[in-house]
Amino acid sequence: MELETVRQIRGAKELVEEAVDAATARIGEVQRVMTRKPYAVLALVTPIALPVRAIEEAHLHVVDGVYFAIRLGNRLAGLLAGYALDRLEAHALGKPAP
Amino acid sequence: MSEDEGMVSGFPGWSATATSILNGCVGDYLARRDNGLAIDMAFYGGGKPLPLMPDSLRADLHTPTRKLCVLLHGLCCHEGVWNYPADPARSYGSALRDDLGYTPLFLRYNTGLPIPYNGKSLDTLLEKLLLAYPEPVDEIVLIGHSMGGLVLRGACHYGVERDAPWVRLVSRAFYLGTPHEGAMLEKVAHLMTSVLRAVPHPVTALVGDVAGQRSQGVKDLRNGTTVDADDLIGAVPWLASAQHYLIAGTVTDDPGHLAARLFGDGLVQPPRAGDNVRLFPGVGHMDLAHDEAVYDQIRTWCASA
Numbered sequence: 001m002e003l004e005t006v007r008q009i010r011g012a013k014e015l016v017e018e019a020v021d022a023a024t025a026r027i028g029e030v031q032r033v034m035t036r037k038p039y040a041v042l043a044l045v046t047p048i049a050l051p052v053r054a055i056e057e058a059h060l061h062v063v064d065g066v067y068f069a070i071r072l073g074n075r076l077a078g079l080l081a082g083y084a085l086d087r088l089e090a091h092a093l094g095k096p097a098p
Numbered sequence: 099m100s101e102d103e104g105m106v107s108g109f110p111g112w113s114a115t116a117t118s119i120l121n122g123c124v125g126d127y128l129a130r131r132d133n134g135l136a137i138d139m140a141f142y143g144g145g146k147p148l149p150l151m152p153d154s155l156r157a158d159l160h161t162p163t164r165k166l167c168v169l170l171h172g173l174c175c176h177e178g179v180w181n182y183p184a185d186p187a188r189s190y191g192s193a194l195r196d197d198l199g200y201t202p203l204f205l206r207y208n209t210g211l212p213i214p215y216n217g218k219s220l221d222t223l224l225e226k227l228l229l230a231y232p233e234p235v236d237e238i239v240l241i242g243h244s245m246g247g248l249v250l251r252g253a254c255h256y257g258v259e260r261d262a263p264w265v266r267l268v269s270r271a272f273y274l275g276t277p278h279e280g281a282m283l284e285k286v287a288h289l290m291t292s293v294l295r296a297v298p299h300p301v302t303a304l305v306g307d308v309a310g311q312r313s314q315g316v317k318d319l320r321n322g323t324t325v326d327a328d329d330l331i332g333a334v335p336w337l338a339s340a341q342h343y344l345i346a347g348t349v350t351d352d353p354g355h356l357a358a359r360l361f362g363d364g365l366v367q368p369p370r371a372g373d374n375v376r377l378f379p380g381v382g383h384m385d386l387a388h389d390e391a392v393y394d395q396i397r398t399w400c401a402s403a
Contacts, residue, residue, distance in 0.1 A: 011134030
Protein backbone atom coordinates (compact mmCIF):
# COMPACT_ATOMS: atom_id res chain seq x y z
CA MET A 1 0.00 0.00 0.00
CA GLU A 2 1.29 3.48 -0.91
CA LEU A 3 2.36 5.85 1.87
CA GLU A 4 -0.06 8.52 0.66
CA THR A 5 -2.95 6.06 0.90
CA VAL A 6 -1.95 5.14 4.47
CA ARG A 7 -1.77 8.86 5.30
CA GLN A 8 -5.29 9.37 3.95
CA ILE A 9 -6.70 6.35 5.79
CA ARG A 10 -5.11 7.66 9.00
CA GLY A 11 -6.71 11.05 8.29
CA ALA A 12 -10.11 9.40 7.84
CA LYS A 13 -9.64 7.41 11.06
CA GLU A 14 -8.75 10.57 13.00
CA LEU A 15 -11.69 12.48 11.54
CA VAL A 16 -14.18 9.73 12.43
CA GLU A 17 -12.71 9.46 15.93
CA GLU A 18 -12.89 13.21 16.51
CA ALA A 19 -16.41 13.44 15.04
CA VAL A 20 -17.74 10.60 17.24
CA ASP A 21 -16.08 12.13 20.31
CA ALA A 22 -17.44 15.63 19.66
CA ALA A 23 -20.90 14.38 18.64
CA THR A 24 -21.36 12.17 21.73
CA ALA A 25 -20.20 14.98 24.03
CA ARG A 26 -22.62 17.50 22.46
CA ILE A 27 -25.56 15.09 22.13
CA GLY A 28 -24.91 13.93 25.71
CA GLU A 29 -25.21 17.54 26.92
CA VAL A 30 -28.49 17.99 25.05
CA GLN A 31 -29.89 14.74 26.40
CA ARG A 32 -28.97 15.80 29.95
CA VAL A 33 -30.90 19.05 29.51
CA MET A 34 -33.90 17.21 28.03
CA THR A 35 -33.79 14.53 30.75
CA ARG A 36 -33.90 17.07 33.55
CA LYS A 37 -37.01 18.86 32.27
CA PRO A 38 -39.76 16.39 33.38
CA TYR A 39 -37.98 15.83 36.70
CA ALA A 40 -37.94 19.59 37.31
CA VAL A 41 -41.74 19.63 36.91
CA LEU A 42 -42.25 16.58 39.13
CA ALA A 43 -39.92 17.99 41.79
CA LEU A 44 -42.32 20.89 42.24
CA VAL A 45 -44.67 18.45 44.00
CA THR A 46 -43.20 18.66 47.49
CA PRO A 47 -44.16 15.18 48.84
CA ILE A 48 -42.38 13.38 45.96
CA ALA A 49 -39.55 15.86 45.44
CA LEU A 50 -36.97 13.80 47.32
CA PRO A 51 -37.49 10.46 45.47
CA VAL A 52 -37.81 12.36 42.17
CA ARG A 53 -34.36 13.89 42.74
CA ALA A 54 -32.92 10.45 43.55
CA ILE A 55 -34.42 8.89 40.40
CA GLU A 56 -33.23 11.87 38.34
CA GLU A 57 -29.66 11.40 39.60
CA ALA A 58 -29.76 7.68 38.77
CA HIS A 59 -31.19 8.42 35.32
CA LEU A 60 -28.45 10.99 34.62
CA HIS A 61 -25.78 8.51 35.72
CA VAL A 62 -27.14 5.98 33.23
CA VAL A 63 -27.18 8.61 30.45
CA ASP A 64 -23.61 9.72 31.22
CA GLY A 65 -22.51 6.08 31.41
CA VAL A 66 -23.88 5.28 27.95
CA TYR A 67 -22.05 8.21 26.35
CA PHE A 68 -18.88 7.43 28.29
CA ALA A 69 -19.03 3.83 27.00
CA ILE A 70 -19.43 5.07 23.40
CA ARG A 71 -16.45 7.43 23.79
CA LEU A 72 -14.36 4.69 25.40
CA GLY A 73 -15.21 2.24 22.60
CA ASN A 74 -14.36 4.93 20.06
CA ARG A 75 -10.96 5.57 21.64
CA LEU A 76 -10.19 1.84 21.82
CA ALA A 77 -11.19 1.32 18.18
CA GLY A 78 -9.02 4.34 17.29
CA LEU A 79 -6.05 2.90 19.16
CA LEU A 80 -6.38 -0.47 17.41
CA ALA A 81 -6.78 1.15 13.99
CA GLY A 82 -3.77 3.39 14.72
CA TYR A 83 -1.70 0.33 15.62
CA ALA A 84 -2.70 -1.42 12.37
CA LEU A 85 -1.88 1.73 10.38
CA ASP A 86 1.54 2.00 12.06
CA ARG A 87 2.29 -1.52 10.82
CA LEU A 88 1.07 -0.70 7.31
CA GLU A 89 3.16 2.47 7.28
CA ALA A 90 6.25 0.59 8.42
CA HIS A 91 5.62 -1.96 5.67
CA ALA A 92 5.25 0.82 3.08
CA LEU A 93 8.52 2.39 4.26
CA GLY A 94 10.26 -0.99 4.30
CA LYS A 95 10.98 -0.71 8.03
CA PRO A 96 10.44 -3.43 10.68
CA ALA A 97 6.96 -3.39 12.24
CA PRO A 98 6.74 -1.46 15.54
CA MET B 99 -2.86 -0.87 -10.11
CA SER B 100 -3.88 2.24 -8.24
CA GLU B 101 -7.40 3.55 -8.54
CA ASP B 102 -6.33 6.56 -10.59
CA GLU B 103 -4.28 4.52 -13.03
CA GLY B 104 -7.36 2.51 -13.79
CA MET B 105 -9.32 5.57 -14.80
CA VAL B 106 -9.47 7.37 -18.10
CA SER B 107 -6.34 9.49 -18.38
CA GLY B 108 -6.54 12.52 -16.12
CA PHE B 109 -9.85 11.64 -14.50
CA PRO B 110 -9.57 11.35 -10.70
CA GLY B 111 -11.14 8.36 -8.97
CA TRP B 112 -13.86 8.08 -6.34
CA SER B 113 -11.50 8.54 -3.36
CA ALA B 114 -10.28 11.85 -4.80
CA THR B 115 -13.91 12.87 -5.29
CA ALA B 116 -14.85 11.91 -1.72
CA THR B 117 -11.79 13.73 -0.36
CA SER B 118 -12.61 16.86 -2.36
CA ILE B 119 -16.20 16.87 -1.09
CA LEU B 120 -14.95 16.43 2.48
CA ASN B 121 -12.44 19.25 2.01
CA GLY B 122 -15.20 21.53 0.77
CA CYS B 123 -17.35 20.77 3.82
CA VAL B 124 -14.74 20.81 6.61
CA GLY B 125 -11.43 21.52 4.85
CA ASP B 126 -10.41 24.34 7.18
CA TYR B 127 -10.79 21.98 10.16
CA LEU B 128 -8.76 19.27 8.37
CA ALA B 129 -5.97 21.74 7.62
CA ARG B 130 -5.99 23.05 11.21
CA ARG B 131 -5.69 19.49 12.55
CA ASP B 132 -2.98 18.64 10.00
CA ASN B 133 -5.23 15.77 8.89
CA GLY B 134 -3.94 13.54 6.09
CA LEU B 135 -7.14 14.14 4.10
CA ALA B 136 -6.47 17.90 3.75
CA ILE B 137 -5.59 18.73 0.14
CA ASP B 138 -2.48 20.80 -0.51
CA MET B 139 -2.85 23.20 -3.42
CA ALA B 140 -1.04 21.93 -6.53
CA PHE B 141 -1.39 21.49 -10.26
CA TYR B 142 -2.59 17.98 -11.01
CA GLY B 143 -2.15 15.66 -13.96
CA GLY B 144 -3.29 12.04 -14.16
CA GLY B 145 -4.68 12.26 -10.63
CA LYS B 146 -1.28 13.19 -9.13
CA PRO B 147 0.33 16.51 -8.17
CA LEU B 148 2.86 17.79 -10.71
CA PRO B 149 6.27 18.53 -9.16
CA LEU B 150 7.25 22.10 -10.05
CA MET B 151 10.63 21.28 -11.56
CA PRO B 152 11.60 22.00 -15.19
CA ASP B 153 12.41 18.40 -16.13
CA SER B 154 9.29 16.99 -14.46
CA LEU B 155 7.07 19.64 -16.05
CA ARG B 156 8.55 19.00 -19.48
CA ALA B 157 7.83 15.29 -19.09
CA ASP B 158 4.38 15.69 -17.53
CA LEU B 159 3.14 18.38 -19.91
CA HIS B 160 4.60 16.61 -22.98
CA THR B 161 5.06 19.65 -25.24
CA PRO B 162 4.82 22.74 -23.04
CA THR B 163 4.00 25.87 -25.04
CA ARG B 164 4.58 29.55 -24.25
CA LYS B 165 0.87 30.12 -23.56
CA LEU B 166 -0.61 28.79 -20.32
CA CYS B 167 -4.21 28.15 -19.37
CA VAL B 168 -4.85 27.65 -15.64
CA LEU B 169 -8.17 26.06 -14.68
CA LEU B 170 -9.60 26.35 -11.15
CA HIS B 171 -12.51 24.18 -10.01
CA GLY B 172 -15.24 25.16 -7.58
CA LEU B 173 -16.41 24.14 -4.11
CA CYS B 174 -16.19 20.41 -3.25
CA CYS B 175 -14.80 19.63 -6.73
CA HIS B 176 -11.46 18.64 -8.24
CA GLU B 177 -9.96 18.96 -11.71
CA GLY B 178 -12.25 16.15 -12.94
CA VAL B 179 -15.11 18.69 -13.10
CA TRP B 180 -13.59 19.98 -16.38
CA ASN B 181 -13.89 16.60 -18.11
CA TYR B 182 -16.85 16.20 -20.46
CA PRO B 183 -19.08 13.38 -19.07
CA ALA B 184 -19.56 11.88 -22.56
CA ASP B 185 -15.85 12.15 -23.43
CA PRO B 186 -13.74 12.25 -20.23
CA ALA B 187 -10.53 12.78 -22.20
CA ARG B 188 -11.83 16.16 -23.40
CA SER B 189 -11.94 19.33 -21.31
CA TYR B 190 -11.73 23.08 -21.92
CA GLY B 191 -8.00 22.71 -21.21
CA SER B 192 -7.38 19.94 -23.75
CA ALA B 193 -9.57 21.70 -26.32
CA LEU B 194 -7.70 25.02 -25.90
CA ARG B 195 -4.42 23.11 -26.30
CA ASP B 196 -5.62 21.48 -29.53
CA ASP B 197 -7.31 24.58 -30.97
CA LEU B 198 -5.16 27.50 -29.82
CA GLY B 199 -1.94 26.00 -28.44
CA TYR B 200 -2.46 26.74 -24.75
CA THR B 201 -0.82 24.37 -22.27
CA PRO B 202 -3.50 23.52 -19.70
CA LEU B 203 -2.71 23.34 -15.99
CA PHE B 204 -5.40 21.98 -13.71
CA LEU B 205 -5.37 23.20 -10.13
CA ARG B 206 -6.62 21.13 -7.20
CA TYR B 207 -7.02 22.82 -3.83
CA ASN B 208 -8.74 22.61 -0.46
CA THR B 209 -11.99 24.46 -1.12
CA GLY B 210 -12.86 24.55 2.59
CA LEU B 211 -10.07 26.98 3.36
CA PRO B 212 -10.89 30.71 3.35
CA ILE B 213 -11.04 32.03 -0.24
CA PRO B 214 -8.49 34.81 0.47
CA TYR B 215 -6.09 32.18 1.83
CA ASN B 216 -6.44 30.13 -1.36
CA GLY B 217 -5.95 33.32 -3.40
CA LYS B 218 -2.65 33.99 -1.61
CA SER B 219 -1.57 30.38 -2.10
CA LEU B 220 -2.37 30.53 -5.82
CA ASP B 221 -0.38 33.76 -6.16
CA THR B 222 2.64 31.99 -4.64
CA LEU B 223 2.09 28.82 -6.67
CA LEU B 224 1.88 30.70 -9.99
CA GLU B 225 5.16 32.42 -9.19
CA LYS B 226 6.78 29.03 -8.49
CA LEU B 227 5.29 27.67 -11.72
CA LEU B 228 6.77 30.50 -13.74
CA LEU B 229 10.21 29.88 -12.24
CA ALA B 230 10.04 26.14 -12.96
CA TYR B 231 8.27 26.23 -16.33
CA PRO B 232 10.60 24.85 -19.00
CA GLU B 233 9.71 27.51 -21.61
CA PRO B 234 9.47 31.30 -21.43
CA VAL B 235 5.83 32.25 -20.85
CA ASP B 236 4.17 34.89 -23.06
CA GLU B 237 0.60 34.69 -21.88
CA ILE B 238 -1.57 33.25 -19.09
CA VAL B 239 -5.31 32.67 -19.33
CA LEU B 240 -7.18 31.97 -16.09
CA ILE B 241 -10.47 30.04 -16.04
CA GLY B 242 -12.35 29.73 -12.76
CA HIS B 243 -15.54 27.78 -12.18
CA SER B 244 -17.76 28.99 -9.33
CA MET B 245 -15.56 29.49 -6.23
CA GLY B 246 -12.50 29.11 -8.51
CA GLY B 247 -13.35 32.48 -10.06
CA LEU B 248 -13.21 34.14 -6.63
CA VAL B 249 -9.90 32.44 -5.85
CA LEU B 250 -8.31 33.62 -9.08
CA ARG B 251 -9.60 37.15 -8.47
CA GLY B 252 -8.01 37.08 -5.02
CA ALA B 253 -4.76 35.73 -6.45
CA CYS B 254 -4.65 38.59 -9.00
CA HIS B 255 -5.20 41.13 -6.21
CA TYR B 256 -2.40 39.72 -4.04
CA GLY B 257 -0.17 39.34 -7.10
CA VAL B 258 -0.67 43.01 -8.04
CA GLU B 259 -0.01 44.09 -4.46
CA ARG B 260 3.46 42.55 -4.48
CA ASP B 261 4.07 43.16 -8.20
CA ALA B 262 4.38 39.44 -8.99
CA PRO B 263 5.77 38.78 -12.49
CA TRP B 264 2.99 36.32 -13.42
CA VAL B 265 0.26 38.96 -13.08
CA ARG B 266 1.67 40.98 -16.01
CA LEU B 267 1.27 37.91 -18.24
CA VAL B 268 -2.44 37.41 -17.54
CA SER B 269 -4.35 38.41 -20.66
CA ARG B 270 -7.81 37.04 -19.91
CA ALA B 271 -9.78 35.75 -16.96
CA PHE B 272 -12.97 33.73 -17.36
CA TYR B 273 -15.48 33.39 -14.54
CA LEU B 274 -17.97 30.55 -15.02
CA GLY B 275 -20.92 30.75 -12.63
CA THR B 276 -18.86 32.72 -10.13
CA PRO B 277 -20.82 34.33 -7.28
CA HIS B 278 -19.10 37.74 -7.35
CA GLU B 279 -22.00 39.22 -5.40
CA GLY B 280 -22.49 36.25 -3.09
CA ALA B 281 -24.24 32.91 -3.35
CA MET B 282 -27.93 32.85 -2.47
CA LEU B 283 -27.74 29.29 -1.07
CA GLU B 284 -25.11 30.25 1.50
CA LYS B 285 -27.08 33.37 2.43
CA VAL B 286 -30.10 31.13 3.14
CA ALA B 287 -27.91 28.64 5.06
CA HIS B 288 -26.50 31.49 7.18
CA LEU B 289 -30.01 32.75 7.95
CA MET B 290 -31.26 29.25 8.82
CA THR B 291 -28.28 28.60 11.10
CA SER B 292 -28.84 31.91 12.91
CA VAL B 293 -32.56 31.15 13.38
CA LEU B 294 -31.88 27.62 14.64
CA ARG B 295 -29.35 28.93 17.16
CA ALA B 296 -31.70 31.67 18.31
CA VAL B 297 -34.56 29.23 19.10
CA PRO B 298 -34.29 28.52 22.84
CA HIS B 299 -34.37 24.73 22.56
CA PRO B 300 -31.32 22.47 22.95
CA VAL B 301 -32.15 20.27 19.92
CA THR B 302 -32.54 23.17 17.46
CA ALA B 303 -29.41 24.78 18.92
CA LEU B 304 -27.59 21.47 18.32
CA VAL B 305 -28.78 21.32 14.69
CA GLY B 306 -27.72 24.97 14.29
CA ASP B 307 -24.29 24.19 15.74
CA VAL B 308 -23.82 21.25 13.34
CA ALA B 309 -24.81 23.42 10.36
CA GLY B 310 -22.44 26.12 11.66
CA GLN B 311 -19.52 23.70 11.37
CA ARG B 312 -19.42 24.16 7.57
CA SER B 313 -16.08 25.37 6.31
CA GLN B 314 -14.90 28.98 6.07
CA GLY B 315 -14.64 28.49 2.31
CA VAL B 316 -18.40 27.87 2.15
CA LYS B 317 -19.09 30.83 4.45
CA ASP B 318 -16.94 33.11 2.25
CA LEU B 319 -19.32 32.38 -0.63
CA ARG B 320 -22.04 34.31 1.20
CA ASN B 321 -20.60 37.67 0.16
CA GLY B 322 -18.23 36.50 -2.57
CA THR B 323 -15.23 37.33 -0.38
CA THR B 324 -11.96 37.29 -2.34
CA VAL B 325 -9.53 39.11 -0.05
CA ASP B 326 -9.17 39.55 3.71
CA ALA B 327 -11.08 42.51 5.11
CA ASP B 328 -7.81 43.71 6.69
CA ASP B 329 -6.10 43.77 3.29
CA LEU B 330 -8.56 45.96 1.44
CA ILE B 331 -11.42 48.31 2.25
CA GLY B 332 -14.15 48.45 -0.38
CA ALA B 333 -14.66 46.46 -3.56
CA VAL B 334 -11.83 44.35 -4.94
CA PRO B 335 -10.65 45.95 -8.22
CA TRP B 336 -10.52 43.78 -11.35
CA LEU B 337 -7.04 43.17 -12.71
CA ALA B 338 -6.64 46.21 -14.97
CA SER B 339 -4.20 44.64 -17.43
CA ALA B 340 -6.50 41.73 -18.33
CA GLN B 341 -9.85 41.23 -20.04
CA HIS B 342 -12.53 39.73 -17.81
CA TYR B 343 -15.36 37.55 -19.10
CA LEU B 344 -18.38 36.45 -17.10
CA ILE B 345 -20.27 33.31 -18.15
CA ALA B 346 -23.47 32.24 -16.45
CA GLY B 347 -26.23 29.70 -16.91
CA THR B 348 -29.88 29.34 -15.96
CA VAL B 349 -31.89 26.33 -14.85
CA THR B 350 -34.51 26.86 -17.56
CA ASP B 351 -34.21 27.45 -21.31
CA ASP B 352 -36.07 30.72 -20.87
CA PRO B 353 -33.87 33.13 -18.85
CA GLY B 354 -36.95 35.23 -18.11
CA HIS B 355 -38.69 32.30 -16.39
CA LEU B 356 -39.42 32.80 -12.69
CA ALA B 357 -37.27 29.75 -11.75
CA ALA B 358 -34.31 31.15 -13.71
CA ARG B 359 -34.70 34.56 -12.09
CA LEU B 360 -35.01 33.03 -8.61
CA PHE B 361 -32.39 30.28 -8.77
CA GLY B 362 -30.07 31.39 -11.60
CA ASP B 363 -28.03 28.36 -12.65
CA GLY B 364 -29.27 26.42 -9.63
CA LEU B 365 -26.69 27.82 -7.22
CA VAL B 366 -25.59 31.24 -8.48
CA GLN B 367 -27.57 34.19 -9.82
CA PRO B 368 -26.46 35.43 -13.26
CA PRO B 369 -24.61 38.77 -13.39
CA ARG B 370 -26.07 41.90 -14.96
CA ALA B 371 -25.84 42.07 -18.75
CA GLY B 372 -22.70 43.64 -20.19
CA ASP B 373 -20.15 43.51 -23.02
CA ASN B 374 -18.14 40.63 -21.62
CA VAL B 375 -21.07 38.80 -20.09
CA ARG B 376 -22.67 35.81 -21.76
CA LEU B 377 -25.70 33.92 -20.50
CA PHE B 378 -26.32 30.28 -21.46
CA PRO B 379 -29.99 29.44 -20.84
CA GLY B 380 -30.60 25.85 -19.80
CA VAL B 381 -27.00 25.25 -18.69
CA GLY B 382 -26.85 24.37 -14.99
CA HIS B 383 -24.13 25.38 -12.53
CA MET B 384 -21.99 22.25 -12.81
CA ASP B 385 -22.48 21.96 -16.58
CA LEU B 386 -20.82 25.36 -17.06
CA ALA B 387 -17.49 23.57 -16.53
CA HIS B 388 -17.98 21.16 -19.43
CA ASP B 389 -20.37 22.45 -22.05
CA GLU B 390 -19.55 22.68 -25.76
CA ALA B 391 -21.39 25.97 -26.29
CA VAL B 392 -19.56 27.52 -23.33
CA TYR B 393 -16.25 26.28 -24.72
CA ASP B 394 -17.03 27.78 -28.16
CA GLN B 395 -17.54 31.15 -26.48
CA ILE B 396 -14.29 30.83 -24.49
CA ARG B 397 -12.37 29.88 -27.65
CA THR B 398 -13.91 32.82 -29.56
CA TRP B 399 -12.91 35.25 -26.83
CA CYS B 400 -9.42 33.70 -26.53
CA ALA B 401 -8.90 33.92 -30.28
CA SER B 402 -10.03 37.56 -30.44
CA ALA B 403 -7.30 40.21 -30.49
